[in-house]
Amino acid sequence: MKKIILLTIISILVSCGDKKEEAYQKMDPMSIFTNTDSIPNKHYVGNQKCKECHADQFQQWEGSHHDKSMQKATRQTILAPFNGEVFVSQGVTSTFFQKNGKFYANTEGRDGKNHDYEIIYTFGLTPLQQYIVLFPNGHYQCLRTAYDTEKNKWFDLYPDFKVVHSEWLHWSRGGLNWNTMCSDCHSTNVKKNYHEKDHSYTTNYAIVNVSCEACHGPGKEHVSKAVIQGDRYKNDGSMQMTNLNSKELVDACARCHARRENISLFHTPQGTFLDHYYPQLIRENLYYADGQILDEDYVYGSFVQSKMYHNGVSCKDCHDVHSTKRKFDDNRLCLQCHEGPKYDSETHHKHPIGTQSALCINCHMPGRFYMGNDFRRDHSFRIPRPDLSLKYNTPNVCSGCHKDKDDQWAYDNFVKLYGEPKKNHFSDKLAPGIARAEGGKDSLIALAKDTIYPNIARASAVSNLNNYTHLINVKEVLQFLKDKSPLVKGATADLLFELKLGTDNYKALLPLLKDKKRAVRVKAFFALSAVPKSKIPQEYLPFYNKVRVEFANNLKVGGEFSGGRMKRAQYYMGVGKITSAIKTLEEALKLDPINNIVRTSLANLYYQNKQYTQAEQAYKTILEQEPGFGLTNFDYGLLLNELGKPKEAILQLKEALRLLPDNDRIAYNLSLLLFQNNDSKQAILVLKKQLKTNPNNTDLIYLLAYMYHQNKQIDLAKEQAKKLLELQPNNPQYLQFYQALN
Structure with a gap:
């Protein structure tokens, strides 16, 4: 395995009585289930200790973006004047000043009113520097107004984007929260320590910036050996990255230089990028x-x-x-x-x-x-x-x-x-696959199969197949579970979750529970979530049980995000725990009240659970917050019909079709609802208009033929039935219908 992975944490200075550290030391390096214990901060010796033997490397690092990634706020580290400057953007006035040797920003807070906020940390160097303040419950927040260190002026990070103080994207809330959005890559050995019950943090780090040990790993053992052995010390390579091949080096840097989802609770030097993240x-x-x-x-x-x-x-x-x-x-x-x-x-x-x-x-x-x-x-x-x-x-x-x-x-x-x-x-x-061009689905399948192309492109091809779920079946993508690339296997597991597994197809996912990469294992477990544990073969149960713990950690690491809570709700839905899913989505909306992707899922669950009053209120809220999203009108219309309000339902479906005129499913339901409410003329007009856009939609044609038949317009019904047989000559239902008309 890579030397960066095999950083041994055993130190000759460790007390035999420290049970937690003993447990950490007993990690089995041959196991695919890499150790998930965090590394104690005291295993990190600090940059000055590294400098004693590596002065040249330290000199190059000192003053770099890594060195200045995060610093405690002082007059020396803060590059902005903070001499009473006033900056106005999107209707918010911010003032930056000093008081009693400390630095403050007076700006809009979580309640929509201006307050004085003390600057605790600086963030970054050039071309901009951000400033961090501390909120209650351990929340560190990055100000939206940053300082341009090249033009020496304040500016809005998102000048064209109005954000209300109650929104998740407001600087005082989740979108610019340091603990979860920034800390892992701007400091060394970060432990986020998020507490779901009260939405608080007790985040800590070993070293404030991106130190030597952020890349090379904790130095306690290395330094201990060097001190004791002196001139006799031979570097075993455990603290170096020079022996990594090119791909291993990129993998090491990827941890912070990739946009990714977190798989494990925290990063440790054990394992590769895909043991902790998925890009x-x-x-x-x-x-x-x-x-x-x-x-x-x-x-x-x-x-x-x-x-x-x-x-x-x-x-x-x-x-x-x-x-x-x-x-x-x-x-x-x-x-x-x-x-x-x-x-x-x-x-x-x-x-x-x-x-x-x-x-x-x-x-x-x-x-x-x-x-x-x-x-x-x-x-x-x-x-x-x-x-x-x-x-x-x-x-x-x-x-x-x-x-x-x-x-x-x-x-x-x-x-x-x-x-x-x-x-x-x-x-x-x-x-063409991403753009949904003609032949897009086949183009993606061809790309995913062709191993001459980069694995990230092939995995992306698999991922984008979820835009074509109506054109593919599960068996069409099972082949990619056996791919050599863990990226492709992970993307396939995600896609299979979306497609829903058939009775036997889940068996193809089982080998991924034994995959070497934690990201692949976790994604496979998620895709298997609707499969009862009783169906898991005995030989896979030990792996299933271990991955279950890894998956639980994966859900936990995303707990402060509404999207993370939604993933947990999806898992609950898969295992049939609808009440738990509903509760989880309600909690997600407390974190982000305007996340209408979450609210739509919640509304649908209310509907399934026959909580019609709550479902109706959820749909109304979505339409108030995001008018013009036709699928909400459609879902709300179906609910209103279920509640015995057909006239209101028809109005919602008409609005849905106005917003989404190419959606045949909306047209079908609107036409049927009109027909059921004695407006056959309007129902037929809706179908005829829709068929001009999609003349070969057999569902629309069949419904039109049925309506003609019910209206005793037999010749017109025959005409439509004949079209059905031309499109699908071997369909017994269409043949029987045609024969019944003659």
Whole structure:
């Protein structure tokens, strides 16, 4: 196993009477169930101790973004003036000042009123610095107003986004909570310690910033051996990352440089990235359809898409591992590997030498601004594809740089200069699937099967199949459970949860309970949640029971998120505990009262549980908070009909169809409801209009034929029945219906 994983925590200075540490030491390194005990803070010796023997590395690290990731607030660490500056944004006035040697921000709080908040920590260095205050119950919150350390001015991180003080996204609530959103990657050996009962934290860390030991692991044993053995000491490699291969190094950095979901309660050096986290895959709203960055991805998710990654390039080839700075700020960075005469020339890039346009990174690593002024580059290192821009509205650097030109110009000039784009990139299969283009589902299946493509792209193909659940069955995706890539297996387990398992299909998931990666095991358990334990074969029960504990920790780590509570509710629904699911979703809404994804699930559960009054109120609240979401009108309409209010139900279904005119299911139910309430003329008009959009929908045709028959319009009924047989000649129901009309 990797040396970074095998950091031994046994110290010759540990007392034999310390039972907790003894239990930690007895971890079986051969077990797939890696140790889940946290590492005591006293096992971390601190940066100054590292400096005694590693002065050069310390000097490079000192002053870096890692060093300054988080600091206690002092005049030396705070870069903003705090001399009474006033900043106004989105109707909120904030004032920054000093009092009695301390630093304060007067700004809008959780109650919608302004209060003075003391700055406890600084967060970051350049191009911006944020400031953290302490709320009751251990909540540390990052102010929404940050300081631009390059332009020396205050600015709003989200200047175009109005947030009400009661919303989860308000700086004083969950969206900018340090304990859960930031701490794990900005400090060393963080233990979040969230308490669900009172929504409080007792978070602590070993070292305030990203220290030497954040990457190399706790140094107590290493230092103890070095001190005792002196000149006789031989480094066993347990504190070093130099022997990692390129993929292992990226895996180590991924822990903080990946947008991901937490799998374990806290990070320890035991295990790999996928034992503690699972990366966010290429999905809408996070990436563009071709995999280019859209929202923040923290680099890992784009880098593992690249040929660079798959050809042995790692973070350290471009960045100094201790200072984090790029090794070069010009094309020498890329010419470490690529031939200068071939690539650093006008014949290749078609731009004047020495200009910004001639820099490799400006064509192959376009970037976006995040958090207001933080420019970050896409690390997927791709060739511009203006042809994909024309098809799927994805960005390309050509028209991105030439602002006065469009994508068609970019494509025409690309062809003129380089010829037709080579269509051998995974995006040629992923983009149509994400964009729901014709043949999108088959394109995703083909990508997922083809092992020449990056695993993150293949896993993303599987993940995006949940947009085509009406076109696929469970058996179509079972093949991916046997894939060599844990990313693909994890994505498949998630998809199978969405698809719902058949009577026998769950057996294909059982081997994943023995998978080497905790993320895969946990996802498999979740997908199996609707399967009674009595159906688990004896040979898998020991693994099932151990993964059950890992899954419980996975649910616990997301407990302060409404989305995390929703996942727990989904589990309860799977095992038939509807009351527990309802209670969990009600708790989720206390954390985030405007999360209408949660409220919709809750409304549906109320409906299933015959709590009609609560269901109706939930739907009304959703429509008040988010008018224009047609599926809510649809669900509310069905409920109203169930409550014996057909006229009100019809109004809701009409509004739903107005908002979602292509939704055949809404049209079907509206037409049927109209017909049942003696408005056959309007019912038939709804169906005829819908069939102009989707003329081959047999459900709509059959309903129309039925209505004609009930109205004694036999010839018209025959006409529709004939269409049914043309579409499905072997359907016995349609044949019987047609024969009955003759």
